[in-house]
Amino acid sequence: xxxxxxxxxxxxxxxxxxEVLRDVSLDINAGEIFGIIxxxxxxxxxxxxxxxxxxxxxxxxxxxxGMNMGDLSRKELLNVRQSMGMIFQSFNLLSQRxxxxxxxxxxxxxxxxxxxxxxxxKELLGIVGLSDKANAYPSQLSGGQxxxxxxxxxxxxxxxxxxxxxxxxxxxxxTTSSILQLLQNINRxxxxxxxxxxxxxxVIEQICTQVAVINEGKIVETGNVKxxxxxxxxxxxxxxxLPKGSEIHNMIGKxxxxxxxxxxxxxxxxxxNMALECRAVVNILxxxxxxxxxxxxxxxxxxxxxxxxxxxxxxxxxxDKEIYYKEEEMNV
Amino acid sequence: MFEQGMYELLAKxxxxxxxxxxxxxLFAYIFGLPLGVLLCVTDSGGIFPIxxxxxxxxxxxxxxxxxxxxxxxxxILPFTRMIIGTTIGSTATxxxxxxxxxxxxxxxxxxxxxxxGSGVIxxxxxxxxxxxxxxxxxxxPEAKPSLLIGGAIAITTILGYSAMAGFVGGGGLGAxxxxxxxYRYQQNVMTVTVLLLVIVVQVxxxxxxxxxxxxxxxxx
Numbered sequence: 001x002x003x004x005x006x007x008x009x010x011x012x013x014x015x016x017x018x019e020v021l022r023d024v025s026l027d028i029n030a031g032e033i034f035g036i037i038x039x040x041x042x043x044x045x046x047x048x049x050x051x052x053x054x055x056x057x058x059x060x061x062x063x064x065x066g067m068n069m070g071d072l073s074r075k076e077l078l079n080v081r082q083s084m085g086m087i088f089q090s091f092n093l094l095s096q097r098x099x100x101x102x103x104x105x106x107x108x109x110x111x112x113x114x115x116x117x118x119x120x121x122k123e124l125l126g127i128v129g130l131s132d133k134a135n136a137y138p139s140q141l142s143g144g145q146x147x148x149x150x151x152x153x154x155x156x157x158x159x160x161x162x163x164x165x166x167x168x169x170x171x172x173x174x175t176t177s178s179i180l181q182l183l184q185n186i187n188r189x190x191x192x193x194x195x196x197x198x199x200x201x202x203v204i205e206q207i208c209t210q211v212a213v214i215n216e217g218k219i220v221e222t223g224n225v226k227x228x229x230x231x232x233x234x235x236x237x238x239x240x241x242l243p244k245g246s247e248i249h250n251m252i253g254k255x256x257x258x259x260x261x262x263x264x265x266x267x268x269x270x271x272x273n274m275a276l277e278c279r280a281v282v283n284i285l286x287x288x289x290x291x292x293x294x295x296x297x298x299x300x301x302x303x304x305x306x307x308x309x310x311x312x313x314x315x316x317x318x319x320d321k322e323i324y325y326k327e328e329e330m331n332v
Numbered sequence: 333m334f335e336q337g338m339y340e341l342l343a344k345x346x347x348x349x350x351x352x353x354x355x356x357x358l359f360a361y362i363f364g365l366p367l368g369v370l371l372c373v374t375d376s377g378g379i380f381p382i383x384x385x386x387x388x389x390x391x392x393x394x395x396x397x398x399x400x401x402x403x404x405x406x407x408i409l410p411f412t413r414m415i416i417g418t419t420i421g422s423t424a425t426x427x428x429x430x431x432x433x434x435x436x437x438x439x440x441x442x443x444x445x446x447x448x449g450s451g452v453i454x455x456x457x458x459x460x461x462x463x464x465x466x467x468x469x470x471x472x473p474e475a476k477p478s479l480l481i482g483g484a485i486a487i488t489t490i491l492g493y494s495a496m497a498g499f500v501g502g503g504g505l506g507a508x509x510x511x512x513x514x515y516r517y518q519q520n521v522m523t524v525t526v527l528l529l530v531i532v533v534q535v536x537x538x539x540x541x542x543x544x545x546x547x548x549x550x551x552x
Binding site for chain 2: 154
């Protein structure tokens with residue numbers, strides 16, 4: 001769906017050139033929720049803006065749906081942008097328009113006849129659960145509601161891709177979850193490919209299928225979320241996945257096991273059952289999990305008992321339950 | 333308080349002042365609004381940067397704004413005669429008023445439009461809006477409250493300019509103040525015209541501010 005090839009972006013400033021993106025190549029397939037994670041200043045915002053050419057890359061190619069974005073005329077580019085929705089950290093709604101009229105905006109741009117447009121806008125308000133707020137102005141809506149209107153607006157022209165620029169960073173944890181869930185539903189229901197950039201691991205955890213880790217303008221790691229979670233290769237990925245890594249290292253004695261809950265296992269007391277069934281005691285060193293849709297997401301770091309027999313039983317138990325785990329290398 | 337006829341004169345003065353002010357403001361916006369949009373859009377950080385155009389128009393506007401109104405008014409008398417056919421009276425005053433206030437209005441419009449958040453503009457761009465669509469569907473509607481406040485400031489400033497024109501054959505309350513209050517030492521006429529000007533300014537300003545506040549959807 002989207003192919004980035006050797007993308008480079010350099011900003012010229014009075015203090016000299018700044019290379020924001022260096023030789024970025026990525027493949028984003030149709031129907032995926034693709035996450036791009038990095039610390040602030042890593043170049044993620046520039047990267048997502050290159051996809052719809054809000055930022056023109058200095059070098060490299062962007063192929064969207066078979067078209068080379070760089071070859072398009074201005075008019076063609078405007079048309080292509082109508083098939084790419086975008087939502088933002090600060091919502092960016094038109095403050096002088098009601099929620100309904102905000103959703104009508106892209107339809108006006110696309111010259112949709114006004115009756116059809118009105119019908120579509122109302123339908124979208126329903127999809128994001130704000131039918132009763134049609135005539136409210138953005139200042140009368142909460143952050144989460146504003147983001148819902150922004151999502152409805154971005155979907156108005158039936159885009160193939162939805163670009164999300166730190167869309168939950170201005171929201172509290174509960175609202176974040178509900179917005180992410182909405183995005184996931186949209187991905188499933190309308191088969192919209194979603195590109196998410198974020199600095200928060202929990203966003204990737206909750207909705208993404210693929211992830212790319214970006215650091216100082218370079219993609220340092222990419223793959224499906226499970227693999228990158230289980231075997232983070234780069235220093236920066238380890239930092240992002242184990243935010244308190246350094247503390248944990250000090251606590252770890254001998255053998256440890258990292259367990260990943262990716263939502264495939266229906267929620268049950270895995271650890272307690274494991275302890276009972278294997279008759280082995282484990283020590284939970286670190287845990288970061290949450291329950292979404294009655295499924296567990298997150299990870300847990302266990303200190304294993306000393307005898308090898310118990311360890312084997314534990315591993316067999318986890319294999320049996322189809323739980324992903326990885327033994328951590330210990331540095332004492 | 334006054335001899336017969338003065339009341340009628342004052343009434344006529346008010347009407348003339350309003351005529352000059354309102355029509356000058358109208359023309360100043362007809363020219364100044366597009367000019368302000370041009371300045372905002374072609375700026376280096378604008379939605380369609382053309383630095384050369386921006387610099388040229390910016391310079392011309394600063395040039396016009398640096399000439400004091402009374403000097404400008406006399407300076408362009410030949411131009412005024414060419415357009416209106418005379419240099420005396422209310423209608424003739426409209427020409428220098430428009431020339432003097434257009435650059436002022438352009439700058440006010442420019443600064444109002446620049447208040448519109450870059451995020452909203454970026455969102456509009458991401459939806460495939462053309463430059464022209466962003467101007468009339470995003471910039472101007474989003475800046476409307478600020479533009480209305482600017483309008484109230486412009487109209488009161490133009491009223492003040494129009495009174496100055498009384499010195500060189502303009503009409504309205506300014507002319508009455510000059511001809512009766514100043515040349516004939518009728519202090520009471522002077523006081524009344526000043527009071528009337530104050531009232532008119534207050535009304536314009538108050539109405540402008542209120543309309544702006546009512547039209548703004550940001551804070552209830």
